[in-house]
Amino acid sequence: ATAPHASEAIAVAAERRWAIIVALIIGLLLVMIIFTGVHWASMPPSRVETIDPRKLHVEGEFVENNLGTAVGADGKVTVRLIAQQYSFEPQCLVVPAGVPVTFRATSTDAIHGFLVDRTNANVMLVPGFIATFTATFDKVGERVMPCHEYCGTGHEAMWGRVQVMA
Numbered sequence: 001a002t003a004p005h006a007s008e009a010i011a012v013a014a015e016r017r018w019a020i021i022v023a024l025i026i027g028l029l030l031v032m033i034i035f036t037g038v039h040w041a042s043m044p045p046s047r048v049e050t051i052d053p054r055k056l057h058v059e060g061e062f063v064e065n066n067l068g069t070a071v072g073a074d075g076k077v078t079v080r081l082i083a084q085q086y087s088f089e090p091q092c093l094v095v096p097a098g099v100p101v102t103f104r105a106t107s108t109d110a111i112h113g114f115l116v117d118r119t120n121a122n123v124m125l126v127p128g129f130i131a132t133f134t135a136t137f138d139k140v141g142e143r144v145m146p147c148h149e150y151c152g153t154g155h156e157a158m159w160g161r162v163q164v165m166a
């Protein structure tokens with residue numbers, strides 16, 4: 001047996017050095033993946049508000065007598081509504097024309113769609129999350145408010161009305 005050549009020892013040392021560098025890079029990437037995964041998993045998508053669907057109708061903001069249109073002390077109009085298989089509650093919303101109306105809506109069971117005909121009001125209602133958006137209704141009259149996300153056998157019967165008042 002001959003003694004290893006000097007250049008072989010240099011090559012082995014270089015390979016070991018690169019193996020350590022690669023291992024460190026992979027380790028760093030894994031730490032980044034785990035950190036960002038845990039970070040984002042700990043908060044809802046888009047940091048929207050969450051709500052316990054089991055408490056809808058029963059307690060908190062979405063109790064029965066808090067649903068529908070409300071005018072706050074500051075004059076701002078808020079509509080709260082719940083979607084469920086296969087209806088909206090309330091079935092008919094009454095809103096004023098020409099002022100911004102803030103909607104706060106959620107679902108008790110499946111994912112529903114919320115849409116007000118001929119407006120830009122269009123949002124998904126996901127159980128556990130409160131969808132919030134603001135819409136202004138320019139014209140007085142009645143609009144249909146269908147569920148536009150397939151939510152089960154009664155989907156096509158799921159719709160309500162919006163009455164825009166002067």
Ligand code: CUA
Nearest residue numbers: 112147149151
């Ligand atoms: Cu609710 Cu489709």
